[in-house]
Amino acid sequence: MKISPPLTQEELLHRCYQIAGKTLGMLAQEMGQQTPSSLVYAKGWIGQLIEKTLGANAVNLDQPDFIDLGIELKTLPINAQGVPCESTYICTASIPNQDTHFEQSRVFRKMAKMLWIPVEDTQNKPIADARIGTAILWSPPTAIKNQLRQDWEEITELITLGHFENLSAHIGEYLQIRPKAANAKTFIQVIDHQGKQINIVPKGFYVRTKLTRQIVQEHYAC
DNA sequence: ATTTGATCATTT
DNA sequence: AAATGATCAAAT
Numbered sequence: 274m275k276i277s278p279p280l281t282q283e284e285l286l287h288r289c290y291q292i293a294g295k296t297l298g299m300l301a302q303e304m305g306q307q308t309p310s311s312l313v314y315a316k317g318w319i320g321q322l323i324e325k326t327l328g329a330n331a332v333n334l335d336q337p338d339f340i341d342l343g344i345e346l347k348t349l350p351i352n353a354q355g356v357p358c359e360s361t362y363i364c365t366a367s368i369p370n371q372d373t374h375f376e377q378s379r380v381f382r383k384m385a386k387m388l389w390i391p392v393e394d395t396q397n398k399p400i401a402d403a404r405i406g407t408a409i410l411w412s413p414p415t416a417i418k419n420q421l422r423q424d425w426e427e428i429t430e431l432i433t434l435g436h437f438e439n440l441s442a443h444i445g446e447y448l449q450i451r452p453k454a455a456n457a458k459t460f461i462q463v464i465d466h467q468g469k470q471i472n473i474v475p476k477g478f479y480v481r482t483k484l485t486r487q488i489v490q491e492h493y494a495c
Numbered sequence: 496a497t498t499t500g501a502t503c504a505t506t507t
Numbered sequence: 508a509a510a511t512g513a514t515c516a517a518a519t
Contacts, residue, residue: 312501312502312503312515313502313503313514313515314515314516315501315502315515315516316500316501316502316503316514316515316516317499317500317501317502317515317516317517318500318501318516319500319501319502320499320500320501321499321500321501321516321517324499324500331499332499332500332517332518332519333497333498333499333500333517333518333519334498334499334519335497335498335499338499347500347501348500348501350501350502358509359501359502359503360501360510360511361501362499362500362501362502364498364499365497365498365499395502441511442510442511442512443510443511449510449511451511451512451513452511452512452513452514453498453513454513454514455513455514455515456513456514456515457512457513457514474512474513475497477498481510482509482510
């Protein structure tokens with residue numbers, strides 16, 4: 274069952290409203306899929322199910338999920354306290370760095386307009402029973418965008434200078450960089466600040482829950 | 496091989 | 508408990 278992409282933002286939001294309140298089990302059945310009993314070997318299953326349901330057309334491309342609308346879709350696991358409980362993957366970090374300005378960067382191209390789909394956390398319940406929440410269409414307000422730019426610049430500078438030894442997940446208020454690979458023995462070759470070729474594990478950019486908690490809270494406050 | 500979809504597992 | 512580091516599968 275292949276679903277065509279929504280032609281407008283309104284159509285996309287309408288599709289979101291139609292799945293809000295449904296459980297993952299219901300949605301999987303409608304899409305003719307089996308619900309996995311565990312996410313251990315199906316970590317991206319929820320996101321991919323919702324992408325297909327909504328008609329995302331940039332699956333596995335280095336572009337926002339809904340290319341023509343410039344909207345990036347993210348599922349957001351929400352715990353029993355109503356709070357996002359995991360960080361959000363944004364994109365891989367190209368090393369050597371290729372983006373000179375934040376606005377043109379891979380990170381910002383995806384974060385300029387995001388559609389957050391809250392989904393009940395599946396830690397303590399069957400995956401099929403987790404309910405889908407109300408979508409939040411979001412663009413970073415100026416203050417947050419500025420902080421994201423600052424985080425991005427700090428991380429990007431270390432990459433550009435080749436100071437990989439100082440690159441860590443502790444940097445950044447909202448944005449962070451972490452390993453992103455099949456496992457810790459996966460390497461890419463890079464040139465460090467001394468001009469020496471070294472091996473490091475590939476990295477990806479993530480958004481901390483500090484930001485997603487804020488987004489969720491502000492959205493449901495009004 | 497790489498980028499996507501993320502969550503799991505361990506450390507702090 | 509929260510954050511960091513490690514890992515798994517699909518698509519191309």
